[in-house]
Amino acid sequence: MMNAENRRTAMLLIPISLVLIGYVLYPSIETIIESFKSQDAFSFKNYEDFFGSKASANLEALWNSVWISILSVFFSALIGVPLAFIFNRYDFPGRKFFSSVAIMPIVLPSLVGVMAFMFLYGEAGLVPNAIKDLFNLSEVPFSIGGVSGILIVHAYTMYPYFYMTTSSALRNLDPSLEEAAFNLGSNRFKVFWKVTFPLLTPGLVAASLLVFMVSMASFSAPFLLAGGFRVLSLQIYFSKINGDLEMAATQSVILSVVSILFLLFMRWFQERKDYRMASKGIGAHRSEVNNPILKWTMVTIGILSMIILLLPHATLLILSLVPEGAWTWQTYPTAFSLENFKLLFEDPNIWDPVRNSLVMSFIACIGVFVFGIITSYTLVKRKFVGKNLLDILVMIPWALPATVVGMNLILAFNEKSIFSFGSILVGAYWILPLAYFIRFLPLVVRSTNAVLEQMDDSLEEAAKNLGAKWFYTFRRVVIPFILPGVLSGTLLAFVQAVGEFPTSVLLYTLDNRPISIEIMNQLRMFNIGQAAAYGMIQVALISIVIFISDKFLGIKAERSL
Amino acid sequence: MSSVQLTNITKKFKDVTAVEDLNLTINEGEFFTFLGPSGCGKTTTLRMIAGFYYPTAGTITFNDRDMTKVPPEKRNTGMVFQNYALFPHMSVFENVAFGLKVRKLNKSDIKRKVMDVLEKVRLEQYYDRQVSQLSGGQQQRVALARALVIEPDILLLDEPLSNLDARLRDQMRTEILRLQRDFGITTIYVTHDQVEALTMSDRIAVFNMGKCQQVGTPLDIYNNPVNDFVAQFIGETNLFPVEPEITDEQIKVYKLKDSNFKIHAKHKKSEISDDKHSGLYMSIRPEAVRLKNEKMEGNNVVEGVIEIVQFTGASVHFFVRVDKSITVRITRLNKGPHTYFNEGDKVFVQLPEEHIRIVPKAGE
Numbered sequence: 001m002m003n004a005e006n007r008r009t010a011m012l013l014i015p016i017s018l019v020l021i022g023y024v025l026y027p028s029i030e031t032i033i034e035s036f037k038s039q040d041a042f043s044f045k046n047y048e049d050f051f052g053s054k055a056s057a058n059l060e061a062l063w064n065s066v067w068i069s070i071l072s073v074f075f076s077a078l079i080g081v082p083l084a085f086i087f088n089r090y091d092f093p094g095r096k097f098f099s100s101v102a103i104m105p106i107v108l109p110s111l112v113g114v115m116a117f118m119f120l121y122g123e124a125g126l127v128p129n130a131i132k133d134l135f136n137l138s139e140v141p142f143s144i145g146g147v148s149g150i151l152i153v154h155a156y157t158m159y160p161y162f163y164m165t166t167s168s169a170l171r172n173l174d175p176s177l178e179e180a181a182f183n184l185g186s187n188r189f190k191v192f193w194k195v196t197f198p199l200l201t202p203g204l205v206a207a208s209l210l211v212f213m214v215s216m217a218s219f220s221a222p223f224l225l226a227g228g229f230r231v232l233s234l235q236i237y238f239s240k241i242n243g244d245l246e247m248a249a250t251q252s253v254i255l256s257v258v259s260i261l262f263l264l265f266m267r268w269f270q271e272r273k274d275y276r277m278a279s280k281g282i283g284a285h286r287s288e289v290n291n292p293i294l295k296w297t298m299v300t301i302g303i304l305s306m307i308i309l310l311l312p313h314a315t316l317l318i319l320s321l322v323p324e325g326a327w328t329w330q331t332y333p334t335a336f337s338l339e340n341f342k343l344l345f346e347d348p349n350i351w352d353p354v355r356n357s358l359v360m361s362f363i364a365c366i367g368v369f370v371f372g373i374i375t376s377y378t379l380v381k382r383k384f385v386g387k388n389l390l391d392i393l394v395m396i397p398w399a400l401p402a403t404v405v406g407m408n409l410i411l412a413f414n415e416k417s418i419f420s421f422g423s424i425l426v427g428a429y430w431i432l433p434l435a436y437f438i439r440f441l442p443l444v445v446r447s448t449n450a451v452l453e454q455m456d457d458s459l460e461e462a463a464k465n466l467g468a469k470w471f472y473t474f475r476r477v478v479i480p481f482i483l484p485g486v487l488s489g490t491l492l493a494f495v496q497a498v499g500e501f502p503t504s505v506l507l508y509t510l511d512n513r514p515i516s517i518e519i520m521n522q523l524r525m526f527n528i529g530q531a532a533a534y535g536m537i538q539v540a541l542i543s544i545v546i547f548i549s550d551k552f553l554g555i556k557a558e559r560s561l
Numbered sequence: 562m563s564s565v566q567l568t569n570i571t572k573k574f575k576d577v578t579a580v581e582d583l584n585l586t587i588n589e590g591e592f593f594t595f596l597g598p599s600g601c602g603k604t605t606t607l608r609m610i611a612g613f614y615y616p617t618a619g620t621i622t623f624n625d626r627d628m629t630k631v632p633p634e635k636r637n638t639g640m641v642f643q644n645y646a647l648f649p650h651m652s653v654f655e656n657v658a659f660g661l662k663v664r665k666l667n668k669s670d671i672k673r674k675v676m677d678v679l680e681k682v683r684l685e686q687y688y689d690r691q692v693s694q695l696s697g698g699q700q701q702r703v704a705l706a707r708a709l710v711i712e713p714d715i716l717l718l719d720e721p722l723s724n725l726d727a728r729l730r731d732q733m734r735t736e737i738l739r740l741q742r743d744f745g746i747t748t749i750y751v752t753h754d755q756v757e758a759l760t761m762s763d764r765i766a767v768f769n770m771g772k773c774q775q776v777g778t779p780l781d782i783y784n785n786p787v788n789d790f791v792a793q794f795i796g797e798t799n800l801f802p803v804e805p806e807i808t809d810e811q812i813k814v815y816k817l818k819d820s821n822f823k824i825h826a827k828h829k830k831s832e833i834s835d836d837k838h839s840g841l842y843m844s845i846r847p848e849a850v851r852l853k854n855e856k857m858e859g860n861n862v863v864e865g866v867i868e869i870v871q872f873t874g875a876s877v878h879f880f881v882r883v884d885k886s887i888t889v890r891i892t893r894l895n896k897g898p899h900t901y902f903n904e905g906d907k908v909f910v911q912l913p914e915e916h917i918r919i920v921p922k923a924g925e
Contacts, residue, residue: 004632458646461613464633465640466660480650
């Protein structure tokens with residue numbers, strides 16, 4: 001039976017399926033096919049090579065990726081969870097300020113963050129050298145690089161996942177539960193292990209898996225810091241650069257399998273364990289710290305961690321003020337000026353990447369905005385067979401490491417195809433906006449899903465009951481309701497697209513080279529100041545977006561509920 | 562204004578039958594209530610009338626127009642949802658004006674009509690508020706105004722009072738009734754609250770397990786329930802399983818199951834189609850039972866002990882145990898402390914023949 005509702009669902013599903021099949025499924029399949037090709041014939045040779053003794057580098061890279069990721073989870077949790085406890089459970093001077101600083105790492109795009117760390121703690125970094133000079137040492141006392149560098153950068157950039165999930169879990173935890181446990185005679189220790197911790201586990205596990213996935217996919221940190229150390233995401237890039245597309249495809253498939261397994265495990269776990277609190281109107285529950293020694297210890301810890309957290313941002317700012325040639329062989333920069341920022345607006349060669357990034361991200365974001373709304377609406381509000389399949393299809397680009405998304409596009413569009421309207425996209429301008437679109441589509445769909453799930457079906461029904469046709473209802477009721485959520489998701493996608501490095505480095509051409517590529521080029525030319533100035537632009541953009549989402553969209557979203 | 566006719570309506574959700582073979586006629590201008598416990602099919606029926614579900618079988622007609630497959634936006638019904646479904650991003654005025662804008666009325670007409678209806682629901686001074694700034698009762702009235710302003714043929718109310726507190730509920734009951742009488746609009750009201758149903762309706766349809774058990778006026782339903790479900794669901798009652806003993810034309814005697822009490826009952830033949838029904842119950846309302854501390858004349862008198870006394874203000878409830886398995890519930894108006902019995906008192910209970918109804922077990 002094909003009634004009006006089903007027809008409408010079908011009309012929505014056709015464009016969604018076309019786009020998802022064309023730009024998500026088809027490229028993935030092309031990669032899988034490529035991985036089974038050897039001299040244009042079907043074979044398992046690539047996989048034999050991967051796991052065989054012939055190229056032990058691959059297996060080593062996979063193993064390195066895994067243990068680096070496990071350690072990243074461990075260190076991120078070690079920083080994030082205690083910080084969340086201190087800032088949410090105790091009240092002391094400056095608590096609010098410190099807790100807002102604690103999420104500052106998220107305003108640093110990965111490449112920029114890694115760069116800041118290199119110049120802070122690297123061999124020629126400011127901190128080791130400052131200590132060396134201060135204490136008249138003959139050598140720098142420590143420096144990061146290789147594995148330690150990757151781990152420190154990972155812990156710094158990924159602990160906010162733990163911090164945020166633990167904080168929100170703690171805020172949602174009904175204090176009466178702990179009070180009930182105390183009332184029944186448990187001591188502090190027991191209450192923590194028997195009540196608080198079990199209620200935090202779903203969030204912690206979710207954060208662990210997320211950090212694991214993100215660090216498996218991590219590209220910028222190993223790219224700049226690894227040296228001879230091999231990780232899988234980087235191996236894909238090297239295989240591609242060396243022209244071995246078949247091996248790059250095979251490595252992509254293996255990395256994808258690991259990531260998707262983790263995604264599935266995460267979904268399964270989240271569905272299995274869902275302690276949603278029944279009680280409403282939970283008040284924050286903080287104990288004031290009265291012991292003066294403890295209080296000032298906490299304030300000191302707060303200030304120290306704030307300094308450590310903000311040092312990369314400060315470094316970036318300082319570096320961006322170093323004009324070209326003012327810091328080459330010297331220990332410290334020798335001059336400061338605004339020249340790098342001036343050049344941005346004066347030298348078209350330097351401005352071009354900024355413009356490219358903004359334009360391409362803008363195009364991609366219009367795409368994710370429109371397509372994200374339609375997809376999310378269809379997923380949440382429409383009934384049809386195969387919904388789970390569509391849901392998985394939309395989330396694949398989220399589970400896939402960025403490097404793999406880039407490889408998929410290369411393998412799918414290095415020849416003519418109907419989805420590229422008969423042209424070769426690799427080497428063309430449009431492939432980067434397309435890559436950004438695919439990369440950040442899940443982000444917008446997820447944030448839109450969240451608001452749409454809040455919207456009761458009766459709202460649409462009420463509009464229909466009052467005589468409104470479907471499109472009128474969609475335009476006047478659904479869109480205004482979800483707009484704040486969709487916009488904040490899209491803005492986030494925009495800034496991430498501006499900072500995107502892994503797909504950019506695989507797909508850019510001279511005409512569309514984005515900021516991140518130019519940062520890399522400037523670093524290669526030891527023009528650190530200009531690279532940092534680019535970084536500052538990205539940081540500023542992200543800060544503005546977070547501010548807008550928080551102040552305007554956040555408030556608006558609250559009011560509409 | 563329209564009458565509504567449901568003919569042989571069945572609605573299935575996959576394997577679950579929500580409504581089965583329903584036949585109902587709702588007259589023009591009538592206040593008609595669907596009453597039943599949750600999951601009985603009353604809301605499903607309402608949503609079929611609104612057009613949000615299409616029946617699996619059967620037809621729906623408004624006046625004589627077949628509406629079975631007409632989409633909801635073309636039915637001209639005004640619905641008030643349980644959660645009100647007010648558009649959170651619009652003001653009170655914009656909410657009420659929504660249906661008129663859809664109908665492409667010009668601005669001045671919209672303004673006039675909206676302000677008129679807001680005055681009717683006594684919210685005219687709140688027209689520029691955001692709906693989230695209103696109290697529950699006010700939101701309820703906005704929802705009513707929004708449904709009424711489009712001059713619907715039928716007003717549909719889906720448990721509109723269930724989210725309000727008791728006092729406000731009383732107030733809104735009168736308010737809805739007043740508006741319904743003012744507009745003279747055919748109204749279908751869905752509720753699980755028997756007090757609402759009894760006080761507001763012209764007629765009530767009692768639903769259970771997807772089937773309509775009885776249709777009738779509130780008086781009818783309360784005094785002459787057709788089966789044990791209706792007797793039990795509407796009002797309080799004493800319900801005991803019985804077996805027929807003597808079934809004479811005039812006098813009938815039944816035996817309470819699992820005991821030796823004989824029950825004499827008077828009733829017209831038509832009330833039960835068949836005495837050899839699978840199961841029979843006797844039902845008597847607590848306020849009809851007589852209670853004294855000395856033996857009474859007549860049939861159906863038994864001795865018992867007061868087990869529980871509940872004081873509710875206007876009335877007093879007594880639970881009298883007359884047998885191991887039988888407790889009779891009795892309600893008396895509060896006529897002063899000297900009329901009260903105490904727990905443990907020995908008393909006599911009479912179940913007057915003329916108030917006893919013998920009803921069959923509700924069909925499966």
